[in-house]
Amino acid sequence: xxxxxxxxxxxxxxxxxxxxxxxRELDGARVTELAEALDLSPSTVHTHLxxxxxxxxxxKSGDIYHLSLHFLGLANYVRNRRNAYAxxxxxxxxxxxxxxxRAVFVVEENGRGVYMYTYSGKHAVWxxxxxxxxxxxxxxxxxxxxxxxxxxxxxxxxxxxxGLPAGTxxxxxxxxxxxxxxxxxxxxxxxxxxEEQLEGVKAVGVPVxxxxxxxxxxxxVASPANRMTEDRFxxxxxxxxxxxxxxxxxxxxxx
Numbered sequence: 001x002x003x004x005x006x007x008x009x010x011x012x013x014x015x016x017x018x019x020x021x022x023x024r025e026l027d028g029a030r031v032t033e034l035a036e037a038l039d040l041s042p043s044t045v046h047t048h049l050x051x052x053x054x055x056x057x058x059x060k061s062g063d064i065y066h067l068s069l070h071f072l073g074l075a076n077y078v079r080n081r082r083n084a085y086a087x088x089x090x091x092x093x094x095x096x097x098x099x100x101x102r103a104v105f106v107v108e109e110n111g112r113g114v115y116m117y118t119y120s121g122k123h124a125v126w127x128x129x130x131x132x133x134x135x136x137x138x139x140x141x142x143x144x145x146x147x148x149x150x151x152x153x154x155x156x157x158x159x160x161x162x163g164l165p166a167g168t169x170x171x172x173x174x175x176x177x178x179x180x181x182x183x184x185x186x187x188x189x190x191x192x193x194x195e196e197q198l199e200g201v202k203a204v205g206v207p208v209x210x211x212x213x214x215x216x217x218x219x220x221v222a223s224p225a226n227r228m229t230e231d232r233f234x235x236x237x238x239x240x241x242x243x244x245x246x247x248x249x250x251x252x253x254x255x
Contacts, residue, residue, distance in 0.1 A: 016048050057071070082216075084217055088116065091247065095244050102119075107217040113135045136164075138171070139196050145207040200224060
């Protein structure tokens with residue numbers, strides 16, 4: 001899972017990171033709001049915030065604290081060090097234009113999915129997939145596409161770490177059923193999300209490999225269920241995705 005096992009942890013560092021995450025979740029907050037949300041004393045929160053402000057990771061406006069743009073530079077660095085991202089954005093744009101839907105490029109990190117890039121087509125109305133957002137792989141088409149390319153032992157490790165929580169009543173929550181589904185995805189090269197993450201949203205995803213043959217991510221196209229006919233869901237969009245994935249892999253192998 002690429003996490004450190006064993007060893008000591010610095011609680012002060014964990015507390016600062018919890019404050020950072022809560023500032024994002026609350027879209028800015030006062031000391032008292034953070035203290036209540038994290039069950040910490042106001043003095044402890046204030047000490048951590050003062051340190052984060054001094055380090056330029058947090059800014060203060062009146063009595064409200066926000067994350068600073070320092071994180072923007074870090075985020076760009078993290079995203080750009082993934083070689084596949086250098087060309088994935090243009091192919092995601094192409095998918096969105098051709099399908100007129102919401103298109104995304106997704107990678108896996110520590111057993112979770114991460115939206116690396118998104119683009120909305122002409123008739124896209126769903127904006128749940130924001131850049132940087134993490135999600136359970138088994139609930140999405142892109143996530144299942146990636147899982148289908150991983151060793152089964154790794155898939156089981158991911159399930160043991162994160163579980164199989166239900167996003168909707170259609171989500172696969174049984175490990176044996178998921179493994180069977182992943183075999184089918186691997187065979188046909190396409191994964192489907194039939195309202196499994198959000199009710200009213202269907203999606204199709206395909207994995208893409210790097211020059212070494214290992215999966216580097218997945219492209220996916222999502223649309224409101226009422227605009228996704230069966231033929232479009234099972235034939236038209238998969239064909240488009242497979243074509244774009246092939247172009248991506250070809251260019252990626254030469255870069």
